[in-house]
Amino acid sequence: MTKRLLLAIVLLVGVTLTAGAQKERRKFKRIDRGVQESVFIPKGQWMAGGSVSYSEHEEDNLNFLVLKDVEGKGYNFKVSPYFGYFFADNMAAGFRFAYNRTYLDMPNFNLNLGDDLNISLSDLYYLQHRYDVSGFLRTYMPIGNSKIFGLFNELRLSYGYSTGKNSTGSGTEYDGTFEKAHHLQIGIAPGLTAFVTNWAAVEVSMDIMGFDFKWQNQQTNQIETGKRRTSSGNFKIDLFSINIGMTFYL
Template sequence: MTFFMEKICRFAFLLILLAFIPQAKGEEIACDSVPKGKYIYVPDSLQNDVMKLLMGNSKVVDDESKFDFSEKVLWKGDTVPMKLRTRNLGRFDRGLFNYLFIPKGRWGFGLTASYGELSTDDLEIFDLLSDIDLGAHAFSIKPYLEYTVANNMSVGLRFGYTSAKANIGSFKVDIDEDMNFNLHDIMYRNEGYSAAFLFRQYIGISRRGRFGVFNEVELAFSSGNSDFQRPYDGELRTTHTTYMNAGLNFSPGVSVYMMKNVAFNLSFGVFGFHLRNERQTENGVEVGNRTTSGANFRFNLFNINFGISVHV
């Protein structure tokens, strides 16, 4: 029984060894001597690669000989490489490359926009919430312009405008005798403008240049104001806030060409730094000033951007 188990283990080891050895390509190497030890049978087509492995010269990446880095495509009467080598930043050349997605010298412009609205009138939820009368709407538009300064690399500008408003006419809560209240005559309004410098690096993942991913770095500045109005001691009190914000954001995304020059983009924020200053006045009298800063590293569901871009 032990004899057969030993044979099975040797056969399994041989299969694992052959599975991790790439097919032999290029010129065969000459060996001065055969390594000492036990011998195993390998096909003639794998002999050269097995010898490299036993001599410590194995490769951890595919042989570049099967990739044609001289292949060109025609762009505006000139030829550009279809495969772009990735710059090696470490000690080892991992042989990475990506396909051409957007060639140098191309202009692009796009737009992302969103709109949402909510309205209720005399809504009642069980016996806990009643006489719910509220409304809200939000609007955002962000056009941008970019220029490809190198193959698969672009810089650009993005401008933005956002507007939001919410009103609570009535909102009654009655849980028990010790917890009941009524919110009414509450209003919140916000309006802001933004401008940003952006840098994008694309990675083509298909030979035809239809699918690609990108990483976007954005240095953004924004300014705006908001009003919060509510009743206090029988009279309406309004708090006016003006703010300025600066941020550095990193947003990965996906780009797909639906037509020859029209692409659909999807990106989401995952990491960023921000610095914000707020100044508040209440009924025309300054009441406070605050500066905050921070960083986040998370997938933000409220920072998902859909858009259409055109490249010419």
């Protein structure tokens, strides 16, 4: 009787282990997604390109909703060259540099919020220079069997330094602040590339996820000092972060 009981226990344990192994095999079974591992850009190529953007505005006695009698002008200029090397098929690493200049001069600005609540400012001035350097890792994937259209994803690590000046008023009522800031960013930017020739392509990318850290130091009227530290993370689609540029493959 004891031998029969031991034999039954052994058979039961064996069946249980076999069923568990089969369950684990079913659990880790991989699904074929049909992703084609074709070469879109081969190993050993260099890439170089950049993007340039410029916008300006001018207001003369502008009235819009709560804004009254606005006068001013300004512009924003940005240039960003970059280069990289393909150390493997469809994979590149490189560096990106950027310079951004923002200028605003507003002699008159009135904000009418109703109920005798009005805010009036004069001689508003703002000027900022920002310099950025980034290291990036980029991976490409063709769309189907196409050799013209492809998708890419770029991982960036950026450091930026900026100086700026803002002031209000004039004469004895002048109030000015000088600022220095350091920026550290980690981000992901997917995009689409389209070859227009065998060695040149147009690219469109968008920043959708990242972490941003900023440290600011201010000095007002050469006397008062102030500091500020901010950090943020986001996962969103920002239409104002769309970048369009030209890339050459050598």
